[in-house]
Amino acid sequence: MHKNRFSRVGFILAAAGSAVGLGNIWKFPYIAGDNGGGIFVLVYLATVVLIGMSIFIAEVFLGSNAHKDAVSTFEVLAPSEKKYWKYSGFMFLTGVFILSFYSVVIGWIFNYVVIAATDLPTNVTEAQSVFMNLLKEDTFTQLFYYTLAFSVIAYTISKGVKNGIERLNNILMPALIIILLIMLVYSMRLDGFFQAIQFMFYPNVEKFHSGSVLIAVGHAFFTLSLGMATIISYAASLDKNVNIVKASMIVVIMDTLIALVAGVIIFSIIFNAGEEPGQGAGLVFITLPAIFYQIGAIGNILAIAFFIALAFAAITSAISILEPTVMYLIERRKMSRKKATYSVAVVFYVLGIFALLSNTSSFSTLLTFGNKNLFDWFDFISASILLPIGGILVAIFVGYVLDKALLRKALLPYMSETVYKIWLFSIRVLAPVAITLIMLKEIGVIKI
Numbered sequence: 001m002h003k004n005r006f007s008r009v010g011f012i013l014a015a016a017g018s019a020v021g022l023g024n025i026w027k028f029p030y031i032a033g034d035n036g037g038g039i040f041v042l043v044y045l046a047t048v049v050l051i052g053m054s055i056f057i058a059e060v061f062l063g064s065n066a067h068k069d070a071v072s073t074f075e076v077l078a079p080s081e082k083k084y085w086k087y088s089g090f091m092f093l094t095g096v097f098i099l100s101f102y103s104v105v106i107g108w109i110f111n112y113v114v115i116a117a118t119d120l121p122t123n124v125t126e127a128q129s130v131f132m133n134l135l136k137e138d139t140f141t142q143l144f145y146y147t148l149a150f151s152v153i154a155y156t157i158s159k160g161v162k163n164g165i166e167r168l169n170n171i172l173m174p175a176l177i178i179i180l181l182i183m184l185v186y187s188m189r190l191d192g193f194f195q196a197i198q199f200m201f202y203p204n205v206e207k208f209h210s211g212s213v214l215i216a217v218g219h220a221f222f223t224l225s226l227g228m229a230t231i232i233s234y235a236a237s238l239d240k241n242v243n244i245v246k247a248s249m250i251v252v253i254m255d256t257l258i259a260l261v262a263g264v265i266i267f268s269i270i271f272n273a274g275e276e277p278g279q280g281a282g283l284v285f286i287t288l289p290a291i292f293y294q295i296g297a298i299g300n301i302l303a304i305a306f307f308i309a310l311a312f313a314a315i316t317s318a319i320s321i322l323e324p325t326v327m328y329l330i331e332r333r334k335m336s337r338k339k340a341t342y343s344v345a346v347v348f349y350v351l352g353i354f355a356l357l358s359n360t361s362s363f364s365t366l367l368t369f370g371n372k373n374l375f376d377w378f379d380f381i382s383a384s385i386l387l388p389i390g391g392i393l394v395a396i397f398v399g400y401v402l403d404k405a406l407l408r409k410a411l412l413p414y415m416s417e418t419v420y421k422i423w424l425f426s427i428r429v430l431a432p433v434a435i436t437l438i439m440l441k442e443i444g445v446i447k448i
């Protein structure tokens with residue numbers, strides 16, 4: 001079925017392309033800022049190391065063992081409980097929620113590539129009004145770039161992941177890393193650099209509230225693309241005899257480093273300009289453009305490069321969010337890739353429009369429910385609820401349902417007995433228990 005499988009490097013790049021996205025460069029800095037920095041970053045790092053890494057390995061193991069779409073993977077590996085595991089398809093729903101707000105943000109980024117090339121706002125106040133105007137008033141521009149972004153995503157998927165994306169990732173991932181390194185060097189020369197390091201790594205309890213833990217844990221899943229079958233689907237195209245433990249570790253480390261570097265860069269620039277770190281979703285779209293302007297001509301080039309890199313990082317992730325559903329339709333419903341892509345894309349596209357409209361001043365009242373508008377609800381429901389649930393399911397499946405002999409045979413060549421035991425503990429106990437407790441606490445069922 002998979003004639004052209006990923007090579008080891010191809011898989012690592014594709015998985016890293018999926019993992020490294022808006023989560024690292026847009027979302028992580030702003031939620032770290034909103035939740036007080038230090039402690040939040042620590043909880044996030046701890047979750048990545050203790051839980052995220054284990055589940056990542058588990059998902060790669062599942063995919064590379066079954067070589068099937070996500071739902072078939074669960075069914076094939078646990079034939080006696082097939083009738084329950086078909087519900088693992090709820091993960092596709094998670095993808096709908098994620099992509100609908102994700103592609104709205106890609107639309108903003110497209111618009112900012114143009115802004116970077118034509119007229120950058122000259123200071124933070126002006127930048128603020130440019131962004132707020134786009135978000136709240138300029139529905140047409142938003143819709144235009146959103147549609148453009150979505151067309152690019154759908155078109156690329158319709159062309160197949162391996163030929164298009166693998167090649168694209170080959171160029172764009174190194175480009176992204178180079179741009180970030182240049183910006184890191186730049187930010188190290190700023191007076192705000194030290195303050196940024198302190199903010200990110202020194203525990204500050206003030207802004208850290210009870211909900212922050214769930215946001216940090218949810219983000220660990222989000223940034224690693226876990227809990228919604230993306231990694232399972234990618235690993236389905238992975239050759240046997242690849243060291244899946246090492247490959248997983250490389251992706252997880254890359255993803256984490258890029259998030260930290262992006263955070264350091266952005267906070268250095270922000271502190272240097274005397275700005276506040278807790279600015280919400282506008283962080284990258286408000287402060288950065290103004291600073292780019294102040295750097296002068298090179299700033300313009302940096303700004304264009306930055307937003308283009310961000311766009312491509314986001315597109316390689318967006319594709320990986322659609323892919324599991326498309327793969328399912330191709331394999332189970334025998335659709336052509338084109339048809340599968342466009343049927344899924346239409347649904348995602350329409351839902352995204354509601355997310356987009358919920359930010360505008362004309363529709364925000366209509367599309368706000370409780371304390372969040374639809375855009376924020378999609379973000380919250382997917383990242384903080386559905387992804388952790390998907391993660392728990394994977395953990396329970398691999399930890400309890402799967403045949404232990406199969407697990408040992410697949411993993412012991414790549415990890416020592418002790419590491420295997422630790423990994424299994426993480427999968428069987430730590431991940432399900434910790435995540436369940438955190439979620440129950442957040443919805444108020446229990447108090448810890």
Ligand code: TRP
Nearest residue numbers: 019021022023222223225230317
């Ligand atoms: N990891 C990506 C990011 O950080 C987003 C992403 C891609 C994702 N595929 C996913 C998140 C699957 C959850 C599940 O931007």
